[in-house]
Structure formats: structure tokens, C-alpha cells
Amino acid sequence: MAAGAPDATLLGGFWGGVRDVITHRSLLDLLIRRELKARYKDSSLGFVWSFIRPLTMLLIYYVAIGQFLGAARNVPQYAIFVYSGLTIWGLYNEIVAGSTMSILANAGLIKKVYVPRELFPLASIGSALFNFGIQMIVLLGAILVTGQFPLSWNLLYALAAVVMVVTYGVALALLLSAFNVYLRDIQYLVEVALLIFFWASPIVYSWTQVQTVAKNHAWVADVYLLNPMSNAILAFQKGMWEAGSKINVLKGADGKNHAVPPVDWPAHLEFRLLVLFVIGLALVYVAQRVFARLQGNFAQEI
Amino acid sequence: MSNVPVITMNEVSKRFIIRKEKSLKERLVNFGRSRKHKEDFWALRDLTLDIEAGTTVGLIGANGSGKSTLLKVIGGIIQPTKGTVRRRGQLAALLELGAGFHPDLTGRENVFLNGAILGLSQKQIEGYFDSIVDFSEIRDFIDTQVKFYSSGMYVRLAFAIAIHVDPDVLLVDEVLAVGDEPFQKKCLDKIKEFQQEGRTIVLVTHDLTTVEEMCDRAIVLSHGQVIFDGGSVDGVAALRANFATQ
Numbered sequence: 158m159a160a161g162a163p164d165a166t167l168l169g170g171f172w173g174g175v176r177d178v179i180t181h182r183s184l185l186d187l188l189i190r191r192e193l194k195a196r197y198k199d200s201s202l203g204f205v206w207s208f209i210r211p212l213t214m215l216l217i218y219y220v221a222i223g224q225f226l227g228a229a230r231n232v233p234q235y236a237i238f239v240y241s242g243l244t245i246w247g248l249y250n251e252i253v254a255g256s257t258m259s260i261l262a263n264a265g266l267i268k269k270v271y272v273p274r275e276l277f278p279l280a281s282i283g284s285a286l287f288n289f290g291i292q293m294i295v296l297l298g299a300i301l302v303t304g305q306f307p308l309s310w311n312l313l314y315a316l317a318a319v320v321m322v323v324t325y326g327v328a329l330a331l332l333l334s335a336f337n338v339y340l341r342d343i344q345y346l347v348e349v350a351l352l353i354f355f356w357a358s359p360i361v362y363s364w365t366q367v368q369t370v371a372k373n374h375a376w377v378a379d380v381y382l383l384n385p386m387s388n389a390i391l392a393f394q395k396g397m398w399e400a401g402s403k404i405n406v407l408k409g410a411d412g413k414n415h416a417v418p419p420v421d422w423p424a425h426l427e428f429r430l431l432v433l434f435v436i437g438l439a440l441v442y443v444a445q446r447v448f449a450r451l452q453g454n455f456a457q458e459i
Numbered sequence: 460m461s462n463v464p465v466i467t468m469n470e471v472s473k474r475f476i477i478r479k480e481k482s483l484k485e486r487l488v489n490f491g492r493s494r495k496h497k498e499d500f501w502a503l504r505d506l507t508l509d510i511e512a513g514t515t516v517g518l519i520g521a522n523g524s525g526k527s528t529l530l531k532v533i534g535g536i537i538q539p540t541k542g543t544v545r546r547r548g549q550l551a552a553l554l555e556l557g558a559g560f561h562p563d564l565t566g567r568e569n570v571f572l573n574g575a576i577l578g579l580s581q582k583q584i585e586g587y588f589d590s591i592v593d594f595s596e597i598r599d600f601i602d603t604q605v606k607f608y609s610s611g612m613y614v615r616l617a618f619a620i621a622i623h624v625d626p627d628v629l630l631v632d633e634v635l636a637v638g639d640e641p642f643q644k645k646c647l648d649k650i651k652e653f654q655q656e657g658r659t660i661v662l663v664t665h666d667l668t669t670v671e672e673m674c675d676r677a678i679v680l681s682h683g684q685v686i687f688d689g690g691s692v693d694g695v696a697a698l699r700a701n702f703a704t705q
Contacts, residue, residue, distance in 0.1 A: 184575040191561055191572055198563040198604075269558035270576055271535040453538035456531065457475060 174445050177273040185276050189283035196284075207291050211247060215240050222361050232363045233405035233417055234398065237299060241397040242360035242390055244292045249322050249386060250351055251285035256330030257337050257347045264459040274452045275445070278330035282323070289319075296397065305399045315396025317430050321389040324437035331444035335451040338458050358387050359394070363401075365420050382423055385433045392430055395422055463547075464509035465628050465659050466533055471542035473503040473528055473683075502528040503539070504683045512548075512627075515660045517670035517691055519698050520680035521705075526663045527632055529680065533661060534630050548627030548659075551577055553618075555632070562606035566597065566616055569605055573617065577624045587623045594645075595619035615642060622649050629653060632663045647673075667695045 178185065197203040218239045223229035232238050256278035260267065263277045300306055337343040359367060371377035381387055394401055401420040409415045423429065477498040502525045510516055518526045531537045532544060534552040559576040560569045570591055574584040584591075592598050595615040597608075605613060631650075650673070653660060664670060670677055670691050677694025679687035679701065687697035 183581055187572050187575045191564060191568075194568070195561055195563045266559050266576065268536070269555045270552055272576055456537045 170449055171442055171445055174273070174275060174449055178275050178279065181273055181276055184272065185279055185283065188276060188280035189287070192280055192284040193287055204291075207288055208295060211240075211243060211292050211295065214243055218243070218361050227410060228362060228366075230407060230409055231366065231417060233403075233407060234303065234305060234400035237296075237303060237305060238363065238394065238398050238401065239361055240296055240299060241394050242358075244289065244296050245318055245322060245390055245393040246355060246358065246360050246386075247292060248285055248289040248319070249326060249389075250355070251288060252282050252322070252326035253329050253333065253347060253351060255281035255285055256326075257333040257344050259330070260334045260338050260455060261341075261344075261459065268456050268459060274455060275331065275448060278334040279327070282326055282330055285326075286323070300397065300399075309399075311396045311399075311402065313396070314392040314426070314430075317427070317434075318389040318393035318396065321385065321392070321430060321434055321437060324434060324441060325385055325389075328437060328440035328444040331441075331448040335448045335455075338455055339451070354384070354386060357381075357384060358390050360390060363420065364391055364394075364422070365418075368421060382429070385437065388423070388426070388429050388433055391423060392426060395420075395426065463512045465512045465547045466510040466661075467545040468506055468508050468533070469543045469545075471503060471506045471532060471539045471544060472501060473525075473532060473537065474540040475500045475502055501683050503532065505542070506683075506685060507542075508678065508685065508688065510628075510659060510661065512659055513657045514676055515654055515662065515674045517674035517677045517694065518661065518663045518680060519665070519667065519670055519677055519694065521702070524680040525683040526680055528683075530630050530632055530661065530663050546628070549578060549625070550628040550630065551621065551624040551626035552630040553621045553632065560605050560613070560617065563604055565604055566601040566608070570601075570616070570620055573620045574623070577621060578626075579624060591616075591619045591623055594622070596642075611639065611642075618646055622646075622653075626658065628659045628661070630661050633665070667698070671695050 219236050223235040229235035259277040259281045405417045406414050520526050532539050559573045597612050674691040677691040679694050679698045
């Protein structure tokens with residue numbers, strides 16, 4: 158077993174890092190469990206809290222933005238729509254926010270024992286994926302109840318979205334967790350950036366509404382779609398939110414029915430996803446190299 | 460067999476940079492003059508040494524002489540600024556007992572977690588579990604969260620896990636002075652058993668009597684450099700002589 162730090166050569170280093178993680182996968186598994194167990198330890202409701210938080214969010218957005226601000230008048234099945242956006246965003250949010258803190262939170266271990274340090278951000282990703290699984294159960298339940306089950310090839314888009322989020326999540330997790338050791342401001346910056354990107358992604362408002370606003374300025378929509386998360390969220394909605402791909406008749410503010418056309422999904426969405434995925438993989442490589450370079454001094458900088 | 464080096468260090472140096480300012484404001488104000496606000500500190504300077512399999516080595520020296528840094532460099536916890544360290548065989552570091560304990564988890568859960576951190580597989584831990592609990596003598600509390608443990612119980616459990624790791628090289632930093640006297644004796648006996656089994660032990664301690672009794676070799680450090688490397692009794696004498704001159 159390697160007790161030392163991996164070598165810093167360029168190509169061999171990346172696979173060395175991956176191998177290191179694979180040989181320690183049972184420890185990774187335990188670290189994920191620890192994170193999950195410790196989170197709600199000593200609370201009597203325990204894992205129920207994992208349901209309560211997203212359900213509260215759903216309720217707030219559904220009532221405040223869907224009904225009071227009227228977003229639901231133009232978006233069919235608004236509850237499903239907003240919850241699918243919240244679910245996939247929640248995964249991303251938890252990965253980025255959780256992993257940024259992961260190295261610092263395990264300072265005690267890092268200073269005393271050598272284990273591949275990549276395990277700590279990866280463990281945060283693992284626990285985020287677990288919570289995502291729980292939310293998916295709620296989402297699928299809601300879809301079943303409303304009878305909107307999207308049994309079509311579009312489901313592959315949802316899968317692609319998850320793969321995308323995890324790819325970018327791994328890259329950001331490695332980068333941010335390492336930077337945060339050297340500059341603690343990163344954790345606050347991440348908080349602010351996540352808030353901005355939440356509203357810069359089509360989660361509580363729909364892609365159609367963005368297009369309506371950007372009708373005369375095509376570049377706005379193009380810039381909007383540069384964000385990999387916007388693409389992932391749109392893909393996830395295309396997969397999970399069946400009503401978005403059909404013509405729907407909704408009751409408007411004046412009480413009259415009006416037809417809402419299906420969402421004009423971005424052209425070549427699958428191609429966009431593929432390109433972004435390849436870029437994401439390159440980012441993971443770069444992030445791992447940066448992480449490997451920075452981790453040598455973790456023990457003394459923490 | 461005893462001539463095979465398990466640890467080979469070649470001109471290893473470790474520099475710490477001590478920055479005196481941390482906030483952005485201070486950095487901006489001192490921009491350009493920041494060299495003055497950095498201080499280099501060489502914790503280790505050009506160390507070249509081999510540690511052969513089966514030996515027990517004591518690292519001794521005054522406070523701040525670089526003993527613990529050296530141990531951490533050997534263990535791969537920090538990387539040297541210059542030079543290379545090569546290691547063979549499985550290595551376990553007892554730098555601080557219970558470093559991987561999570562206060563909210565029970566003793567049982569922590570045995571599995573800490574064992575995995577120290578390099579044991581799940582199966583091995585299951586096999587050793589009873590033996591670990593017996594050694595620690597805290598069976599009644601094994602399903603209690605460790606935050607409720609007394610410090611003695613804490614180190615007992617941690618030590619019990621650590622000695623079951625079955626390493627070829629054991630790095631020990633000042634952790635033998637734990638628990639009550641019978642438990643300390645038990646720990647020392649276990650270390651002696653390790654010696655007899657031909658394992659390599661690198662020990663950092665201020666307890667010079669232990670070094671004289673247990674080590675075959677002493678390395679005396681002063682300001683990051685080796686000032687003596689040889690027999691343990693001579694090494695302790697050299698350190699005492701060094702203390703006297705200061």
C-alpha cells in the first residue's frame with residue numbers, strides 16, 4: 158500500500174491518483190456513510206429532514222412564485238417542473254458547497270494520517286448523490302401521482318444531466334476544496350456564486366420565459382446557454398417533465414383558457430451535452446493535477 | 460534481511476514559509492514589500508539516511524528540532540521541499556491516536572472507520588474486532604458515541620486499533636504515554652512484541668529512558684540537522700551534552 162504522496166509527473170500522475178482512489182474505495186464508502194450518519198445524529202427525525210427541506214422549498218416556490226407571481230399560469234405542471242429543477246440543482250449545490258469545505262472539515266485526519274486526500278471531496282459527492290437519490294424518490298412519486306410518467310427516450314436526457322452534474326461536480330470539488338485550504342475566502346465566494354447561478358439557471362422560471370425576454374437579442378439566450386448547468390437542468394427537465402414537451406391548455410390571469418405551446422428546447426441539445434461533457438472531463442483532469450500539486454502542503458497550511 | 464532499508468531518504472529538506480499577514484487588506488498594503496513579511500524556516504536540512512528493516516530507531520532532540528516534521532515526511536503526510544523519500548512495505552503512523560475518530564459515531568463505528576483509514580480492509584477489521592475491543596478493555600461502552608468517552612477510554616480504543624494494523628513500519632510520535640500504568644505497560648509490551656517480530660519502528664519521544672531501553676539506534680536532531688546517528692545510549696548522551704552547551 159502506498160503511504161506516500163503520489164508522484165507529480167503529468168500523465169502517470171492522473172491515473173496514479175485514480176488508482177489510489179480505487180484501492181481505497183472501501184474507505185471512501187465508510188467516509189460517505191460517516192458523513193450521512195453524522196449529519197442527522199442525535200436528531201429524532203433523522204433522515205426525514207432530508208425530505209423536509211426540499212419539500213419546503215418546493216412549497217415556497219410553488220406558492221410564492223408559481224401562484225402569487227403567476228409563473229404557473231404559463232408553465233404547465235409547475236410543481237413537477239420546479240421540483241425537477243430543484244432536484245438536479247440541489248445535487249450540484251450540495252456537491253459544490255459540501256466539497257469546498259471537505260478538506261478543512263477533515264483537518265484533524267489530514268494532519269495526522271496519509272490517505273489519498275481526493276477521498277474527502279469525493280465523499281461529499283457521494284453523500285450528495287445519496288440525498289439526490291432520496292429526492293428522486295419524491296420526484297418520481299409526485300410524477301406517478303400526477304400521472305405524468307415520462308416513459309420515453311427523453312429519460313436518457315435526465316441520465317445525461319446527472320452524468321454532467323457529477324462530472325463538473327468532481328472537477329469543481331477538487332479545485333475548490335484545495336483552493337479553500339490556501340484562501341478561506343473561497344467558501345464565502347462559493348456561497349455567493351451558487352446563489353447567482355441558481356437564479357441564472359432555468360429552475361423556477363422556464364426556458365420559454367427566457368426566450369420570450371431574449372426574443373430581440375438572440376445573443377442573450379446564447380450566453381445563457383454557455384452555462385453548463387443551464388444545459389444540464391434543461392436536459393433533466395426534458396427527461397422528467399413530460400408536460401413541457403406537449404401543448405397544454407392553462408387558465409390565464411383573466412380566467413380564460415389559453416394554449417401553451419411545448420417548450421422550444423435548445424437545438425441539438427444532445428450534441429451540446431456531449432461537447433460539454435468532454436469539456437467537463439478535461440476539467441476533471443486539470444482539477445486532479447492541480448489538486449495533486451496543492452495537496453503536498455495541505456498538512457501544514459490547514 | 461536486516462540490511463534492507465525500508466526507508467531511504469536522500470537530501471531531504473523541508474521549508475516552511477511563515478507569513479505574517481493573512482488578510483487581503485494587509486496583503487494589498489504590503490504589496491511589493493511582501494518579502495519582508497515572509498520568513499523562511501528550514502525545519503529539515505539535507506537529511507540523508509537509511510532505516511533498515513527490523514531496527515527500532517529513536518528520533519530525539521530538543522523541542523522544535525524537526526523530529527515530528529521528519530516523522531511526517533517519512534509517513535508521506537507532508538511532502539519535502541527538496542529531496543526524495545522512498546518507502547517499502549506497509550507503513551502505519553501513530554502520530555496522534557484517534558485522529559480519525561468522529562465524535563458523533565459510536566466506538567464500534569469508529570473502529571471500522573479508523574481501521575480503514577489506517578489501511579485495514581473491512582474483512583480484516585471484522586476478524587480483529589473482538590481482539591481490538593478486548594485489548595482496549597472498554598467492551599461496555601463500545602456502542603456509545605465516542606464524544607462521551609473519557610480521554611483514557613478514547614486513547615485505549617485508538618491504540619487498540621492501531622496495533623492491529625499489522626504494519627511493516629510503525630511510526631510512533633509521543634503516544635506511548637497514554638492511559639493508566641497497567642495500560643501503558645501493555646502498550647510497551649505490544650511494541651516489544653512488534654520488535655521481536657522483526658518490524659521496523661521509528662519512535663519520537665522525549666522520554667530518554669525509553670529510548671535507551673528500547674531502541675537499537677538513536678538519531679539526534681538539532682535545528683533540522685542530524686548531529687548524532689548511532690547507538691541509543693551514546694545518542695542520549697550526545698543529546699544531553701547538546702542540552703548542556705546551550
